[in-house]
Amino acid sequence: MVIDDRILRKGDVGTTGRPDSDAIIRVRGLKTQFGHAVIHEDLDLDLRSGEILGVVGGSGTGKSVLMRAIIGLKRPSAGSVSVFGQDFYAASENQRIEIERRWGVLFQGGALFSSLTVAQNVMAPIREHLGMPDALARDIAAMKISMSGLPPEAGDKYPSELSGGMRKRAGLARALALDPEIVFLDEPTAGLDPIGAAQFDQLIVDLKTSLGLTVFMITHDLDSLYAACDRVAVLAEKHVIAVGPLSEVAETDHAWTRSYFSGPRGRAARASALG
């Protein structure tokens, strides 16, 4: 593939089977399909420790499916996903639970448990996995809620009483409940107003620096890419066509990346990021 070679020659990236010592998630030769519809074929991707990786691609290119394949919700029909050096789909039940404790996931709509309050939502994984005394679990939940930028009053609200932005923050608080090493974010800024979206980007960068998080972020939001991401992976034609720092990926000679990064929104986002 011409495009891959171009990026690879710049010496940055591993979209091939090259060893990448920093990678804590390594996807190799991934193939996923629904019935006869193949979503990904021969897809390689690395997530390196301590980075924020932005995953972009047009609608229907399987960004969310890729995330679901990595976190074990959609079993790939071929290829491997290794997490912390362990093949996730070959791991035993206990090993998987051990891995799942080390990551947190923010789903697109927040996916909060609708019959629990925000604080109870955040406490759920803490109680389930750590068997903590209630008082301590409450303290930790309050901290996570505050860290996610929600006011303390949000604690006893039910998800149906929250705005979209607050729901995302509450979802993030729950994703962070167990101090995960990796956080998966599925379109965290979609549906937020520009100010809220910018704050959310900043929040993620702050959490990454202070907690040493590794972030896998699916996004459509060009501003998020410029503001938050260390590397960007572009999904098209069933695999990752380019991955690397934003400046390099934006230069890739592919119809989709060109129109994405050089379209009016792309130029505006770049201008505001540089200016």
Add this chain to the structure above:
Amino acid sequence: MNAATFHVDMVDDVLRLNIEGDWRARFLARIDHDIRDFEEDSVGRELIIDLSKLERMDTAGALVIQRVMSSCASRTDRSTFTGASDAQMALLEHVRPHLAPCPVEPARGNPFIMLLVRLGVGARDVYFAAIDILNFIGVVVRTFIRAVAEPRRFRLTSIVSHMESAGLDAVPIVATMSFLVGAVVAYMGAKSLATFGAEIFTVELVSLAVLREFGVLLAAILLAGRSGSAFTAQIGSMKLREEIDALRVTGLDPIEVLVLPRTIALIVMLPVLAFIGAMMGLLGGIIVSWGALDISPTLFIARMKEAIVLSNFWAGIIKAPFFAFIISVVGCFQGMSVEGSAESLGQRTTLSVVQSLFLVIFIDSFFAMFYLEIDF
């Protein structure tokens, strides 16, 4: 790796808390009680927290350490952290603004008052629910009348589809159940009537019970469990995903689009199911009578023709449309009443089945009394 531990000593009249080991969330449960005791005992004292033997820490550990510091230490220069690495210090600083507790669940008042409040709210809800459902029935009837005036408002495709899923698909289970109940009635009748040498009256017993009551009642009970609950779940999840609102703003009437086709489908199909149920019940009775009592099918049918008039059959079937209406309206009403959470959907589905079963049996007993009075 050591689990989280701590010990306390005094250095130069200052309390010193030595933090040791691995202070990550999973190890904190064991020391939580002790550290809280320490916190209580040393409120307002000068405190040095020594982190030099701290191996690992996450935000939960940092939270506990910061909490101890903020609740114990009097704010003098001597209260401080020592021996912390830069990274540990950064993490401690990071959690410091986030120590404020937050409410976990909505406040509850005095339990006795709450009991009274619940009682009052419950009574009020029964009252309003009764008004709401009457209101809903009115709206459904009005929509029906409007549709009669303008027949294209009947959505034929939707009606037929519901007739299939609620009616046709229920035939095997209704048939099997009715057959078994018919057989059981015949068997029990045969045993007790045999003591009087009146086995032949099994024919009357079976045909009366099956034609007047069991055929239609079993079909209705099955429909309430099978379709009433499905209506609530379908409409309820549409409500949760704002599909009902989408219908309204598109200028479509949810009652006309969702409720009317389901109701009509049930009204058409329940009599059919009741008929099938009655026939299968009779078949069950005939087979048991033949096997256990030597009443041949020909004799059974001849005696049935003689003793049981057709009115018994009608007395059963007439009830079917009423049951169907109640089941559908209650199911759809509960679906429309779903609000907010998945829990509400579950409650409403339960309510839907309980209420429609209750109403079906209530109406059935009303019919029984009514028939008795008019000698039907």
